[in-house]
Amino acid sequence: MVTSKEPVASRVWVRYDSRERWTRLAVLLLVTAVLVWAARDVDIFWPWVWDAPAQIHSLGERMWPPDPSRLGEIVDAMIETVHIATLATFLTVFAALPVSYISAQNTTPNRACLWLGRFILVASRSVNTIIWALLFVAIFGPGVLAGILAIMCRSIGFVGKLMGEAIEEIDRRPVEAMEATGASRPKVILYAVVPQVMPAFFAVVILRWDINIRESTVLGLVGAGGIGVILQGAIDTFAWPTVATILCAIILLVVLGEAITGVLRRRVL
Numbered sequence: 491m492v493t494s495k496e497p498v499a500s501r502v503w504v505r506y507d508s509r510e511r512w513t514r515l516a517v518l519l520l521v522t523a524v525l526v527w528a529a530r531d532v533d534i535f536w537p538w539v540w541d542a543p544a545q546i547h548s549l550g551e552r553m554w555p556p557d558p559s560r561l562g563e564i565v566d567a568m569i570e571t572v573h574i575a576t577l578a579t580f581l582t583v584f585a586a587l588p589v590s591y592i593s594a595q596n597t598t599p600n601r602a603c604l605w606l607g608r609f610i611l612v613a614s615r616s617v618n619t620i621i622w623a624l625l626f627v628a629i630f631g632p633g634v635l636a637g638i639l640a641i642m643c644r645s646i647g648f649v650g651k652l653m654g655e656a657i658e659e660i661d662r663r664p665v666e667a668m669e670a671t672g673a674s675r676p677k678v679i680l681y682a683v684v685p686q687v688m689p690a691f692f693a694v695v696i697l698r699w700d701i702n703i704r705e706s707t708v709l710g711l712v713g714a715g716g717i718g719v720i721l722q723g724a725i726d727t728f729a730w731p732t733v734a735t736i737l738c739a740i741i742l743l744v745v746l747g748e749a750i751t752g753v754l755r756r757r758v759l
Contacts, residue, residue: 549730556738557731564720564739571716571743574634574709575702578641583695586646590653596665597657597683611654614647619705623714637714641702649698656690657683693755700751707740717743 506514592598593607622640630636664682673681710718717740724732 552730553734555731556734557729558735560720560732561735564717564736567710567717567720568739568743570634571706571718572703572747574637574706574716575641575699578638578645578706579695579699579702581638581642582645582649582698585642586649586653589646589650590657591679593650593654594657596660596662597679607650607654611647611650614643614645615651616647617644619644619709620712623709623712627713632713632715634715637706637709637716640709640714641705644705645698645702648701649694652694653687653691656687656694660686696751696754700747703747704744707743 589607589610591607592603593611595604598604598607619640622643623636626636626639630639660683664686665678668678668682706716708718710716710720711722713719717736721733721736721740724730724736
């Protein structure tokens, strides 16, 4: 007995169905339209863009070779820059830890403190370091103090946010055990919360110190001290070989800071 088998229809696998493809196309067209509108709205002077390679080549010729005649002054300014970042990071620790404590849901005393802490974190991270520096230069005048306070105010949001998240992720069992024994609130924090967040604390502080070194190199552009003061003066006087020396020193400082923070993270963590 002969049985006939009908051919099985071939199936073609596609990643997206028709509706998903049309949706993705619509989103792509919308994003393209927004980008075109933004590019046209900012009013870019395109002849300068096309002339940029020639200007970069000309600037490079004027900056080469670097001028080491002010190397001693540059080194002193670099040390000042490191001091700004270090002092700002040190002050940030004392300012950010209470804020992180009240901004964590499992340690905040009440809802008002929670929203106050989160408002401080958002306000700190919403304002750029340069804006903070301009504000403190207007208050305290040009100098290192304005730079330290600017970096500190910017760092509070970073450190407080990450430390608050670390506190929210702690194991609640040690906390509940100490509370059940009648331990006071400071002892609960010291013996049940702090040991669990110490690794995150060191990692965040080391990372923020590295970031602060980078940010402190440009604060001098607005009069807040550091190597940026010399850089701005060299640019204003068209001393391009000195500018090249300063840029090389900044790159060296950032690389050195990255190496130090890498060693510290491996030793601490």
